[in-house]
Amino acid sequence: MESFSLPLLWGLLAALAGTILVSASQLTKNADIIAFKTGLGRSFVGVVLLATATSLPELATGVSSVLSIGGAGGADLAAGDAFGSNLFNLLIIGLLDLMWRKGPILSSLGSAPALVGVLSVVVIALGGMGIVIHQNMTLAETWPISPVSVVLIVVFLAALFAIFKEEQGADSYEEQNIYASASLTRASLVYGISALIVVVAAYFLAHTGDSLADKMGWEKSFMGTQFLALSTSLPELAASIAAIRIMAPELAITNLLGSNLFNMGFVLFLDDVAYTDGPLWSVASPVHSVTAIIAILMTTAVLVPVISKARVSFGRIVTLECVVLLALYVVSSILVFSIGSSSH
Secondary structure (H helix, E strand, O other), X not given: OOOOOHHHHHHHHHHHHHHHHHHHHHHHHHHHHHHHHHOOOHHHHHHHHXXXXXXXXXXXXXXXXXXXXXXXXXXXXXXXXXXXXXXXXXXXXXXXXXXXXXXXXXXXXXXXXXXXXXXXXXXXXHHHHHHHHHHHOOOOOOOOOOHHHHHHHHHHHHHHHHHHHHHOOOOOOOOHHHHOOOOHHHHHHHHHHHHHHHXXXXXXXXXXXXXXXXXXXXXXXHHHHHHHHHHHOHHHHHHHHHHHHOOOHHHHHHHHHHHHHHHHHHHHHHHHHHOOOOOHHHOOOOHHHHHHHHHHHHHHHHHHHHHHOXXXXXXXXXXXXXXXXXXXXXXXXXXXXXXXXXXX
8 A cells, every 4th residue: 555645545544434434333233133132232242242343453453463563562562552442442432422412321321331341440450460560570481371361361251251141131222113123134144244344444444544644754653653543443433423323322332341341351362372472461561551540540430420320511511521531531642652752
């Protein structure tokens, strides 16, 4: 894509973004049908089906960074992709809160999204601690995989089981009459095709964004990093907006919190497996620990209204949690930029 002109790259970026938006809409709708028809529940499907599909680009980016770039640089890029994606997903929750017109979106959710949020805090904390532990002491340096990664994958699998058990017997569907005539087979097929299109389009979107950032002279700048990170987070954004449009806020929020669970528990586990020069955690930048702390604070800001059902707002549209999420994201961007600049 290096030979493409700047207008052509922008056009390609727009076309790929449009493809993701349309496909994510079908992905979300049919995931909701699957949740209803199978009785698995929106939160479980949001974590397993939606979060997995929308987070596959992060998985592909992380593993390819480790294998193609290699060395400490590739491993650090993979870790940064996973930790950075967490912040974008939480920022999207703040944006969804602005879009939802039926009152504060978070205080209207059930117990399952709260469980997903708590479990995501656990894995994010483990990930941040993994970097601190490995960079301050010698731990399993000759092992093929770090004990931290083993703990993460075990917690991730246990989290899926806990979410599944929490959803049993829950019935939060107002669309039962709409979905009553829907075909589970057709919904599964459309979901699979839509997921494939989203993943392929997101892959090319990331490469297009990389070439575009290079053409614009952003390749080593903070602006370029933010632009590329936003590009790779488009599937989560598109799927969540689609969930809001079909009046499924629980599906939207669990998709985003579930993506963070997937990023930490599964993506980083495979990144560490792919990195053969020792534990990935020992070469990841300390700045990712700062990112982890802010992600935990942002997740806490999401959990408080979900659990307490408190409604604190500024006017009829802007809630306190929305303001906190946006502010923490800005703070994280400034801190990461400052720490990154001082380390060079």
